[in-house]
Amino acid sequence: MELLINVLAATVVAGTPLLLVALGELICERSGVLNLGQEGMMLMGAVAGFVATLTSGSLVVGVAAAIVAGVAMSLLFAFMAVTLAANQYAAGLSLTIFGIGLSAFVGAGFVGESIDGFTRVAIPVLSDIPVIGRVLFDQDPLVYVSLLAFAGVAVFLRHTRGGLLLRAVGEDPEAANANGLRVLVVRYLAVAFGGGMAGLAGAYLSLAYTPMWTENMTAGRGWIALALVVFATWRPERVLLGAYLFGAASILHLVLQGLGWNISTELLAMLPYVVTILMLVLLSWNPVRTHLNTPLSLGQPYRPGR
Amino acid sequence: MTAGLRLKLENIVKEYPGCRANDGIDLTVEAGEIHALLGENGAGKSTLMKVIYGVVQPDEGRVVWNGRPVTVDSPARARELGIGMVFQHFSLFETLTVAENIALGLPADEARDRRKLDQRIREVSERYGMVLDPRRYVSTLSVGERQRVEIIRCLIQETTLLILDEPTSVLTPQEVAHLFTTLRKLAKEGCSILFISHKLEEVRSLCHNATVLRQGRVSGDCRPAEVSASDIARLMVGDDTPISTRVPAAKAGDLLLQVRNLCWKSSDPFGTSLKDVNLDLHQGEIVGIAGVAGNGQDELLKALSGEIPRTRGDMNLGGFSISGLAPDRRRRLGIAVVPEERLGRGAVPRMSLAENALLTASGQGLVERGLVRFSRVREFSREVIRRFDVRCNDEHSTAASLSGGNLQKYIIGREALQNPRLLVASHPTWGVDVGSAVAIHEALVRLRDEGASILLISEDLEELFQLCSRIGALCDGRLSTLAPATELTIEQLGQWMAGQFEHAEASHVAA
Numbered sequence: 177m178e179l180l181i182n183v184l185a186a187t188v189v190a191g192t193p194l195l196l197v198a199l200g201e202l203i204c205e206r207s208g209v210l211n212l213g214q215e216g217m218m219l220m221g222a223v224a225g226f227v228a229t230l231t232s233g234s235l236v237v238g239v240a241a242a243i244v245a246g247v248a249m250s251l252l253f254a255f256m257a258v259t260l261a262a263n264q265y266a267a268g269l270s271l272t273i274f275g276i277g278l279s280a281f282v283g284a285g286f287v288g289e290s291i292d293g294f295t296r297v298a299i300p301v302l303s304d305i306p307v308i309g310r311v312l313f314d315q316d317p318l319v320y321v322s323l324l325a326f327a328g329v330a331v332f333l334r335h336t337r338g339g340l341l342l343r344a345v346g347e348d349p350e351a352a353n354a355n356g357l358r359v360l361v362v363r364y365l366a367v368a369f370g371g372g373m374a375g376l377a378g379a380y381l382s383l384a385y386t387p388m389w390t391e392n393m394t395a396g397r398g399w400i401a402l403a404l405v406v407f408a409t410w411r412p413e414r415v416l417l418g419a420y421l422f423g424a425a426s427i428l429h430l431v432l433q434g435l436g437w438n439i440s441t442e443l444l445a446m447l448p449y450v451v452t453i454l455m456l457v458l459l460s461w462n463p464v465r466t467h468l469n470t471p472l473s474l475g476q477p478y479r480p481g482r
Numbered sequence: 483m484t485a486g487l488r489l490k491l492e493n494i495v496k497e498y499p500g501c502r503a504n505d506g507i508d509l510t511v512e513a514g515e516i517h518a519l520l521g522e523n524g525a526g527k528s529t530l531m532k533v534i535y536g537v538v539q540p541d542e543g544r545v546v547w548n549g550r551p552v553t554v555d556s557p558a559r560a561r562e563l564g565i566g567m568v569f570q571h572f573s574l575f576e577t578l579t580v581a582e583n584i585a586l587g588l589p590a591d592e593a594r595d596r597r598k599l600d601q602r603i604r605e606v607s608e609r610y611g612m613v614l615d616p617r618r619y620v621s622t623l624s625v626g627e628r629q630r631v632e633i634i635r636c637l638i639q640e641t642t643l644l645i646l647d648e649p650t651s652v653l654t655p656q657e658v659a660h661l662f663t664t665l666r667k668l669a670k671e672g673c674s675i676l677f678i679s680h681k682l683e684e685v686r687s688l689c690h691n692a693t694v695l696r697q698g699r700v701s702g703d704c705r706p707a708e709v710s711a712s713d714i715a716r717l718m719v720g721d722d723t724p725i726s727t728r729v730p731a732a733k734a735g736d737l738l739l740q741v742r743n744l745c746w747k748s749s750d751p752f753g754t755s756l757k758d759v760n761l762d763l764h765q766g767e768i769v770g771i772a773g774v775a776g777n778g779q780d781e782l783l784k785a786l787s788g789e790i791p792r793t794r795g796d797m798n799l800g801g802f803s804i805s806g807l808a809p810d811r812r813r814r815l816g817i818a819v820v821p822e823e824r825l826g827r828g829a830v831p832r833m834s835l836a837e838n839a840l841l842t843a844s845g846q847g848l849v850e851r852g853l854v855r856f857s858r859v860r861e862f863s864r865e866v867i868r869r870f871d872v873r874c875n876d877e878h879s880t881a882a883s884l885s886g887g888n889l890q891k892y893i894i895g896r897e898a899l900q901n902p903r904l905l906v907a908s909h910p911t912w913g914v915d916v917g918s919a920v921a922i923h924e925a926l927v928r929l930r931d932e933g934a935s936i937l938l939i940s941e942d943l944e945e946l947f948q949l950c951s952r953i954g955a956l957c958d959g960r961l962s963t964l965a966p967a968t969e970l971t972i973e974q975l976g977q978w979m980a981g982q983f984e985h986a987e988a989s990h991v992a993a
Contacts, residue, residue, distance in 0.1 A: 337585070337590055337593060340582055340586060343575070343577065343578060344575050344586055347578070348573070350573070351574065351575060352573075352586075354537070354573040355586050355587050467577070467621070467751060469577070472576075
């Protein structure tokens with residue numbers, strides 16, 4: 177039982193960076209903009225968070241710097257893909273390549289440095305609940321932020337006027353414009369939110385998960401998040417599920433090794449990616465529900481008033 | 483509601499690169515008036531609409547609203563003023579509900595209380611006889627119902643000028659009558675209506691006044707009820723274009739195409755499946771298929787051309803089963819197809835006319851031992867251009883550079899020159915100018931008289947009654963009986979389009 181609880185708690189931790197970045201990308205894609213630059217924005221967030229924390233000594237400053245870095249990167253993308261209506265795929269890919277290079281450059285002098293990362297803060301009362309208390313309410317502060325972000329995104333999409341605007345713009349920007357909605361503003365905000373969340377996810381890696389900086393430390397999580405959003409059929413609950421599934425599978429090999437199983441580590445390292453995508457493919461089967469949640473204009477640049 | 487002048491346009495000019503879409507247009511609409519705006523495609527109607535609704539800005543001219551000059555710089559501003567518009571292509575969001583769609587167009591404080599909004603939608607929809615459930619998703623609504631959402635949205639925004647762009651082109655005759663009742667009621671309450679159409683009989687029955695546009699200018703004003711449809715048509719097309727086709731009676735020959743219990747199951751949840759379609763087609767006759775868009779017309783065309791494999795049922799061409807044959811095999815047997823979308827399916831936009839000829843006519847000796855004979859391709863293409871009066875530079879023009887009417891003439895000509903035994907044509911004159919439409923009709927009749935069978939799928943009932951010897955209607959993938967055009971009333975056809983035919987009747991086919 178103790179082992180199970182520890183595994184679940186570790187699952188949440190491992191899934192949190194993915195949840196953060198995927199929630200951001202979910203909002204971004206719901207506006208009809210596909211930002212393939214997640215990996216680059218995460219890395220910039222990670223390095224900015226780490227450097228800022230190291231120099232200022234404050235984790236809060238680090239987190240803020242990471243968010244700013246992510247937003248700045250995403251605005252660069254938004255300028256290309258929204259204002260100039262460039263090809264979103266090309267702009268996103270170039271952002272990732274740019275982010276990988278720039279973060280390595282910025283972080284080159286900081287490899288091997290160490291900081292005191294986020295530590296667990298138990299929430300009174302709630303953390304006393306058996307099992308759930310330890311798994312969800314005795315974690316580091318950024319886990320709580322991710323849970324709040326999840327709830328916020330879910331409520332925003334379904335129950336607010338802002339969510340309605342976002343969905344409308346993502347389905348049909350032409351019609352949205354004809355309805356008097358400001359398509360470019362909505363898309364800019366959505367992209368910026370995605371950037372901020374990606375920066376935060378990067379900060380989680382370099383300030384909480386493994387409090388240090390190494391080149392390319394995101395290890396493809398930005399790409400997994402992109403797949404996650406699609407296979408979660410743009411629904412926040414499924415993004416949450418997928419992120420934790422990934423988290424579970426990625427710590428499974430540690431558990432299996434602990435139990436003395438002898439499987440090739442390469443195969444085990446592949447496991448989280450395979451399991452996550454398989455599960456989500458199976459879940460995204462119902463075509464009617466999928467259709468209702470798909471941002472139909474995804475990936476198509478929009479130029480107002482030709 | 484104030485009486486008097488609602489909208490006055492003075493000398494509106496809008497220029498696009500290479501084309502003066504509006505060239506000094508004046509227009510006045512009074513309160514409570516139903517005003518028709520007539521003109522062919524490309525006459526400048528939609529540009530003028532966009533100017534009024536603030537989608538584009540005029541280069542010159544003045545817009546006067548309720549006696550005050552205004553600048554309408556966005557659709558949002560237009561709506562503030564009380565101008566509402568129902569586009570031909572609806573600006574609705576399919577993945578949202580009716581109420582959510584309407585809420586998007588309202589100020590935030592009015593849209594916040596969803597229950598109150600639902601109540602208002604119900605009230606307005608009942609008041610004007612347009613029943614609508616605010617909780618339904620737009621993707622589940624029929625085209626007619628979607629139009630209601632658009633109109634109700636305008637009414638809830640307290641619109642005093644309602645612009646309707648070709649509103650009847652997607653409706654059954656009964657729905658049209660219903661819509662007209664609603665519009666008359668609105669006008670009586672003081673709302674002005676700008677009604678854009680090219681269906682002259684409808685304009686004559688509904689509108690108080692009409693302004694006719696031709697090539698960006700006003701070519702005339704009239705009171706439609708007091709002049710004949712052909713007088714209005716003259717104003718639309720000018721003096722030197724023929725405006726109607728003479729269609730001599732058909733002499734039907736032997737049975738050519740026999741379709742029995744044709745079924746096809748759509749995998750798209752919002753697609754239409756074909757259900758037990760039965761159809762007989764003789765040589766030398768044109769059979770018409772009416773129906774509201776999205777009721778299986780495209781699917782029927784694809785099932786006949788071989789683009790989609792049937793799930794069940796049989797198709798026979800001249801006693802030979804074609805059910806399992808691929809599209810190219812069917813073509814070789816003499817089946818020609820003119821799909822609904824000209825650019826993209828009928829022709830490749832960025833290829834030249836000659837290259838486009840090659841796509842379906844390669845069997846006409848244009849390819850030998852696997853090599854393209856380009857001189858013959860060009861010759862064939864020139865022949866099409868000459869015989870069907872396609873206006874273009876030459877056979878090297880790209881398909882996308884032609885106007886809709888000319889490209890359609892080219893596509894029909896390409897198929898006709900291959901002497902098909904069966905031609906399936908979908909909406910051949912949709913969005914085509916009057917002159918080209920007449921030419922296309924004449925080409926179809928000529929083909930018929932040479933002994934071909936033609937299946938004409940169209941939403942234009944006038945066209946169907948003019949050309950076809952027998953007519954039926956598709957609704958939700960089912961085909962009604964085919965009745966002789968001379969015996970079929972518009973009302974009966976309208977009921978069929980709405981799906982009111984006995985299934986037993988549908989499976990029995992009048993020969």
